[in-house]
Amino acid sequence: MEKIIELKNLTKNFDDQQVLKGINLDIHQNEFLTLLGPSGCGKTTTLRIIAGFEEASSGEVLFDGMDISKIPAYKREINTVFQKYALFPHMNVFDNVAFGLNIKKMDKAVIKTKVERMLAMVGLANYGSKDVTLLSGGQQQRVAIARALVNEPKVLLLDEPLGALDARLRKEMQIELKKIQKEVGITFVFVTHDQEEALSMSDTVVVMNEGTIQQIGTPIDIYNEPENRFVAGFIGESNIIEGVMIKDFLVAFDDFEFVCVDKGFPENEPVDVVIRPEDIDIVQPDKASLKGIVKSVTFKGVHYEIIVTTKYRDYRIDTTDYFAVGLEVGLTFTPEDIHVMWQMGSY
Amino acid sequence: MRKKNSLFSKFYIAICFAFFYLPILVTMVFSFNSSKSLSKFTGFSLRWYKALLENSEIMSAVYVSVTIAILATIASTVLGTMTAIGLSKSRKIIKDMVLSMNDIPILNPDIVTAIGWMLLFSSLGFQKGYMTMLLAHIAFCTPYVITSVYPKVRSLDPNLANAAMDLGATPYQALTKVILPMIRPGIFAGALLAFTMSFDDFVISYFVSGNGVKNISIVVYNMTKRINPTINALSTIVIVVIVVILLLANLLPRLGGGDNKKNNQNMKKLVAGVAVFALVLSLVTCVANKSNNKEARVLRVYNAGEYIDPDLLTEFQDEYNCTVIYETFESNEMMYTKLQAGDAYDILIPSDYMIERLIREDYLQPIDWDRLTNAEGLNPDVMNKEYDPGNVYSVPYFWGNVGILYDTTVVDPADLSEGWNLLMDTKYAGNLYMYDSERDSFMIALKALGYSMNTHDENEIQAAYEWLIQQRDTMKPVYAGDDVIDNMISGNKALAVVYSGDGAYIMSENEDLGFLMPEEGTNLWYDAMVMTRDCENTELAYEFMDFMLRDDVAYRNTQYVGYSSPVVAAYEQAQEEDYEGIEAYVPRVGYEKDEIFRYQDTDIKKLFAELWTKVKAQ
Numbered sequence: 001m002e003k004i005i006e007l008k009n010l011t012k013n014f015d016d017q018q019v020l021k022g023i024n025l026d027i028h029q030n031e032f033l034t035l036l037g038p039s040g041c042g043k044t045t046t047l048r049i050i051a052g053f054e055e056a057s058s059g060e061v062l063f064d065g066m067d068i069s070k071i072p073a074y075k076r077e078i079n080t081v082f083q084k085y086a087l088f089p090h091m092n093v094f095d096n097v098a099f100g101l102n103i104k105k106m107d108k109a110v111i112k113t114k115v116e117r118m119l120a121m122v123g124l125a126n127y128g129s130k131d132v133t134l135l136s137g138g139q140q141q142r143v144a145i146a147r148a149l150v151n152e153p154k155v156l157l158l159d160e161p162l163g164a165l166d167a168r169l170r171k172e173m174q175i176e177l178k179k180i181q182k183e184v185g186i187t188f189v190f191v192t193h194d195q196e197e198a199l200s201m202s203d204t205v206v207v208m209n210e211g212t213i214q215q216i217g218t219p220i221d222i223y224n225e226p227e228n229r230f231v232a233g234f235i236g237e238s239n240i241i242e243g244v245m246i247k248d249f250l251v252a253f254d255d256f257e258f259v260c261v262d263k264g265f266p267e268n269e270p271v272d273v274v275i276r277p278e279d280i281d282i283v284q285p286d287k288a289s290l291k292g293i294v295k296s297v298t299f300k301g302v303h304y305e306i307i308v309t310t311k312y313r314d315y316r317i318d319t320t321d322y323f324a325v326g327l328e329v330g331l332t333f334t335p336e337d338i339h340v341m342w343q344m345g346s347y
Numbered sequence: 348m349r350k351k352n353s354l355f356s357k358f359y360i361a362i363c364f365a366f367f368y369l370p371i372l373v374t375m376v377f378s379f380n381s382s383k384s385l386s387k388f389t390g391f392s393l394r395w396y397k398a399l400l401e402n403s404e405i406m407s408a409v410y411v412s413v414t415i416a417i418l419a420t421i422a423s424t425v426l427g428t429m430t431a432i433g434l435s436k437s438r439k440i441i442k443d444m445v446l447s448m449n450d451i452p453i454l455n456p457d458i459v460t461a462i463g464w465m466l467l468f469s470s471l472g473f474q475k476g477y478m479t480m481l482l483a484h485i486a487f488c489t490p491y492v493i494t495s496v497y498p499k500v501r502s503l504d505p506n507l508a509n510a511a512m513d514l515g516a517t518p519y520q521a522l523t524k525v526i527l528p529m530i531r532p533g534i535f536a537g538a539l540l541a542f543t544m545s546f547d548d549f550v551i552s553y554f555v556s557g558n559g560v561k562n563i564s565i566v567v568y569n570m571t572k573r574i575n576p577t578i579n580a581l582s583t584i585v586i587v588v589i590v591v592i593l594l595l596a597n598l599l600p601r602l603g604g605g606d607n608k609k610n611n612q613n614m615k616k617l618v619a620g621v622a623v624f625a626l627v628l629s630l631v632t633c634v635a636n637k638s639n640n641k642e643a644r645v646l647r648v649y650n651a652g653e654y655i656d657p658d659l660l661t662e663f664q665d666e667y668n669c670t671v672i673y674e675t676f677e678s679n680e681m682m683y684t685k686l687q688a689g690d691a692y693d694i695l696i697p698s699d700y701m702i703e704r705l706i707r708e709d710y711l712q713p714i715d716w717d718r719l720t721n722a723e724g725l726n727p728d729v730m731n732k733e734y735d736p737g738n739v740y741s742v743p744y745f746w747g748n749v750g751i752l753y754d755t756t757v758v759d760p761a762d763l764s765e766g767w768n769l770l771m772d773t774k775y776a777g778n779l780y781m782y783d784s785e786r787d788s789f790m791i792a793l794k795a796l797g798y799s800m801n802t803h804d805e806n807e808i809q810a811a812y813e814w815l816i817q818q819r820d821t822m823k824p825v826y827a828g829d830d831v832i833d834n835m836i837s838g839n840k841a842l843a844v845v846y847s848g849d850g851a852y853i854m855s856e857n858e859d860l861g862f863l864m865p866e867e868g869t870n871l872w873y874d875a876m877v878m879t880r881d882c883e884n885t886e887l888a889y890e891f892m893d894f895m896l897r898d899d900v901a902y903r904n905t906q907y908v909g910y911s912s913p914v915v916a917a918y919e920q921a922q923e924e925d926y927e928g929i930e931a932y933v934p935r936v937g938y939e940k941d942e943i944f945r946y947q948d949t950d951i952k953k954l955f956a957e958l959w960t961k962v963k964a965q
Contacts, residue, residue: 053509074512086510090528099524100514151514 002029003065004155004187005050010059012045012211019045021211023059027155027189028204032181034190036198037208038234043191046208047157050189051080064154079148080157084164085140087132093119093143094128100151118146121180138169145180155187162197174201195235199223207231228341232274239280239315241273243340251340254312256289258333262340272341277318279337282306288330294323371586378579383856387837395580402577404657405566409581411477412562416546417621419484424538426485427492431533432526434493435500446497449490460487461554468555469689475557483555484545491544492537499533500526539596557690558647559672569652569675644669646887649685650696651676651874654745656907663894669887686710686879693882694891696744699734699873703946711740711877718889721896721914728936729913732873733943741875742892743913745905747847748934748941749787749870751863752854757841758861766865767795770842771814776822779842780834783826785959786944787870788815791844794867794940801945805954812958819962826963835860846872848910850931855909862931868940873913 005027012020020042027033035043048054049061052073061069068076079100087096094115095102101111119125122142127135132143141161148156158177162170178201181188192198198205199219207214207222207230215227226232229240243253248263253273265271285291292310299305306317308329315331323329381392399405434442452460464483473479503526511521527534549564556565563585567578644667652675660671674692676682679701686692686705697705705711716722716738725743735741751769757778762769770779770791781788790800792811802808818824827834827843835843836856845853850862876892878885894900901917906925911934912918926932935941947955 051509051513053512072512072518073509074515074517078513080510080513082504082506082510084504084506086504086506088507088510088525088529099511099516103515103520103524147514 003027004029004063005189006060006062006065007046007050008060008062010046010049010056010061012042012049012054013057019211020049020056023211023213025206025213025216027187029187030185031203032178032188032190032201033204033206034192034198034202035206035208036192036195036234037214038193040210041208042211043193043208044159047080047159047189047191050155051078051157052076077153078155078157079151079153080159081141081144081148081161083159083161085144085161087140087143087147089133091132092128093124093130093132093135096132096143097128097147097150099147114150115146118150121149121183122146123176137165138173141165141173145177149180149184153186155189156181158188158190160191160193162192162194170197177201199235207234209234225339226274226341228344229272229274230344232272232339232341237277237316237318239275239277239313241275241313242343243271243273245269245271245340249335251338254290254310258338259335260338260340261335262338265340265342270343272343274339274341275315275333275337277305277316278303279333280315280317280319281332282308282317282319282321282323283330283332285328285330288332290331292329292331294325294327294329297323297325374579375583375586377576378583380576380579383576395576399577399580399584402657403661404561405563405577405581408561408563408566411480411560412546412564415477415481415484415562416542417624418481419488419545420538420542421621422485423488423492423541424534427489427537427541428496428527428530428534430489431493431496431500431530432522434497435503435505446493449493452487452490453494457548457550461551464551465554465688475555475690476560477556480552480556480560480562483551484548487548487551488541488544491540492534495537495540496530496533499530503529535596557674559674561674569677575653644884644887645672646670646694646884646891647672647674647692648694648696648891649674649676649682649692654696654874654908656904659895659900659904662900663891667887667890667894671891691881692879693884693888695877695879696874697877698944699732699875700944700946702741702875702877703734705877706735706740707946710879712880712882712885713739714742714878714892715889719893719896721893721898724896724898724901724914724916726913726915726918729873733945734873735875738875741873741877742896744874744876744895745848745908745910746871746873746913746934747911748864748872749782749790749844749846750850750931751865752835752843752845752850752931753861753863754838754841754859755861756859763863764866766863766867767791769863769865770824770844771795771818771822773821775841778840779822779824780827780831780840780844781818781824782831782844783828783963785955786947787844788959788962789955790870790944792818794865794869797867800868800870800942803948803951808951808954808958812962815958815962845931846910847931847934848908851911851926851929852909854929854931855926862929864930864935866940868938868942869935871934871941871943873943874910 003026007023007025010020010023011018019040023042023046035046037043045054049056052068052071056069060067063076063078088099091099097115097118098111101114115128116125119127122145124139124142124146127139132140135143144161162173165173174197177188190198190201199222202219204216205219205222206216209230215222215231217225222231223235226235232238232240241253243251245262245265245268246252246257247267248265249260251258251260251262251271251273290310292308292315295307295309295314297304297306300318303318303320304322306319306323308315308317308331310331317331376388378395379391379393380388381390381394430445434445437445464479464486468475468479507525507529508518508521511525512518516524547564548562549568552562553565553568556562563581567581570578646669648671650673654675660673663669664671676685679697682695682697683701683704695705719742722742729743729746730738751767753763753769758769758775762772762774765772769775770781789808789811792814793800793802793807796807796810796814798804798807798811825840831843831845832849832853834840835845835853838857838859847862854860854862876895878888882888895904896914898914898916901912901914902920905912905917905921911932912921922932
């Protein structure tokens with residue numbers, strides 16, 4: 001795939017605080033890319049620099065290979081869907097969507113066709129004369145998307161667009177957004193702090209923290225092969241354990257040595273070990289080296305979330321089997337379930 | 348219980364409305380009165396509207412008020428809106444600082460702001476007039492616009508401007524197509540506020556204006572000395588205009604209905620129209636001012652309010668081919684303040700004690716009496732007084748004394764021999780007006796006790812103070828100002844302390860009154876024309892003074908103002924024709940117990956002021 005946007009060593013300082021510490025990122029054509037991270041990680045700032053609302057303190061933004069750092073927002077072929085939509089309350093739905101086309105002084109009849117087609121696409125046909133302030137959150141969201149897409153941008157930026165919606169509507173909109181992206185076939189850059197949203201919609205997920213990129217990858221890579229403790233903790237619930245890499249394919253933690261599939265670490269290197277809760281099996285105590293006592297059981301619908309207290313720590317296990325509190329149990333996992341990572345800051 | 352409550356609340360609302368609207372109603376009703384009275388409606392007439400249209404001073408003041416208000420509104424609305432939008436994007440410290448600084452001019456008493464402006468303009472050497480007034484108005488209106496626009500801006504989604512630019516709008520388009528339409532209610536409210544603040548401002552305008560540029564408030568304020576129903580006509584017109592504007596403001600958006608675009612365009616046309624109108628008007632002003640300035644002969648006269656027949660000014664200008672910049676003050680002290688602030692005038696018309704002070708402080712230049720051809724018509728009785736022995740600096744303008752105006756139908760003639768102590772006669776308790784002025788009140792008390800009114804003896808002053816306290820407690824007098832004039836014309840009380848000229852005017856309107864000049868002596872006063880050191884065109888100044896001394900001019904002036912003329916021929920003609928049988932027009936001369944106020948030292952002045960405050964503090 002061809003690159004459409006390249007961020008090169010982007011930094012941004014607000015007063016004396018550095019919020020972006022050297023971002024390097026390629027965004028490809030037709031890609032659904034998500035910037036994921038906790039609030040304050042710099043994801044929104046990165047988006048605003050791409051949109052042109054902020055200027056980077058240093059570094060380059062390339063669009064189709066051209067540096068656009070000095071080009072103002074209104075001349076970029078990029079449109080944005082804002083966090084709280086930022087619809088124009090003094091205009092009706094039609095005028096909101098037509099705003100960009102009106103600015104370009106397009107022919108009225110053309111505008112009418114384009115706007116109506118776009119409104120139909122987002123499921124708001126016949127809503128043109130409605131007052132935007134009287135629409136529901138989901139409808140406003142659709143207007144905001146239509147208003148951006150009608151300008152036929154090459155890239156659509158979405159700044160936590162689903163944050164204000166309730167859980168069900170959110171799911172619905174996730175599917176819808178993905179559908180729209182396929183339909184219009186352009187690049188979406190999506191910002192969110194919701195890992196589930198990121199994993200379910202994206203082609204590429206970029207995990208950010210404290211102004212740096214932690215990991216770039218497909219949702220599956222990010223989930224299964226987190227680069228470090230932060231990514232592992234942020235993407236889904238995890239058991240993260242400090243251990244030592246004895247040698248290739250052998251890691252030690254909690255007084256025992258375990259066979260694993262990881263290699264390439266120096267011998268006796270301190271590492272972080274991740275084991276996903278759904279990868280741990282609860283067995284009879286005599287069938288496992290790692291033992292503990294069930295501390296709590298919480299019913300989660302599809303599965304139980306069980307906390308088992310061992311000598312050094314609590315393990316979280318997701319399982320469909322029930323175990324009573326106070327029961328002594330053993331914990332097992334296969335070598336494939338163990339994921340060894342470099343400790344933070346050591347690479 | 349419920350019923351009672353709602354009755355009470357209706358009553359309460361009725362009272363509130365009465366308080367709000369009765370004064371306005373009274374003003375409007377009396378603007379159609381056929382006589383000069385402000386308390387008796389004698390019949391319907393439009394004479395005051397006619398007088399208003401013919402009064403060039405008022406008409407030019409209306410013009411100044413309206414153009415200044417429109418221009419100040421436009422400028423302050425633009426400035427204030429820009430500031431508010433800018434502030435919303437500023438850092439918190441700057442925002443907080445600017446907003447608190449913005450509150451200071453709003454909270455600051457007008458008089459402080461006004462004096463600040465006056466001193467600033469004086470120290471910068473600005474010529475006071477239209478431009479200074481406009482600048483000051485823009486300055487004091489802007490904070491109000493900021494306060495009403497800023498909350499609107501702050502309530503906007505901060506991403507709105509970004510959203511517009513994201514969709515291809517330039518920053519200017521984002522401002523005009525998105526931001527401004529959304530904060531329009533705030534801008535509109537701010538503009539209305541600015542317009543009203545500017546339109547009815549008096550204090551600041553008074554201090555920053557000069558060279559004869561006056562707005563309505565200044566003219567009206569100086570007119571209050573002798574209440575003139577033209578003010579009512581003017582007020583009525585202003586009220587009607589305001590009501591129409593408010594109605595339009597409320598109805599226009601509704602009439603526009605849902606059609607936002609059309610509405611928008613109408614609004615734009617309206618704003619543009621008003622702006623063009625104001626610009627044209629102000630251009631005309633500038634051109635007019637320029638052409639005025641071309642005339643070399645300009646005379647700056649500073650006189651008390653309502654103290655000249657305005658037609659005489661017009662005649663003088665025509666006859667001598669010159670321009671008179673005529674300004675008025677409300678008290679001698681106010682005039683002195685303006686002089687101190689460096690305002691330049693050619694001719695002043697202050698009172699005796701102030702002339703004495705101006706001579707001492709070297710503000711005046713001596714008069715060359717040979718250049719006043721009409722000087723021989725002056726009454727020798729008014730010449731060569733203590734305030735300016737030999738009339739080296741002053742040419743008498745009007746003179747008079749202070750006496751007691753009494754209702755002949757109520758006051759027993761035998762009681763008149765009591766002199767000033769008539770004011771202490773409990774028969775008339777609660778039935779008299781004193782003059783709300785410390786110097787005049789102490790004059791009465793000192794004279795009643797047989798002392799000199801210019802005494803420095805603290806025991807005598809103490810005795811006078813006790814006399815006033817006793818009078819206050821036993822007689823319950825009303826300490827009144829110029830409202831005495833109208834009240835006595837209506838015969839509201841039996842006794843009133845008045846200046847002779849006011850007395851003459853009141854008596855000409857109410858036949859039942861008499862004027863008593865007490866035997867213990869009274870205050871004889873003289874107002875005179877003096878020429879300042881700054882006066883450059885002395886030739887024109889002499890021509891003006893000489894003009895005022897001409898028999899026919901002096902007669903018409905005394906006829907109009909009501910005070911006694913120092914010009915013998917005019918004085919006699921007025922006695923025979925206009926003020927026949929009115930004692931108050933003929934001040935007592937050569938009576939040894941009568942005195943003239945002398946310049947007071949600060950110590951004595953302070954003592955008087957302190958004691959007078961105590962008298963009035965009940």
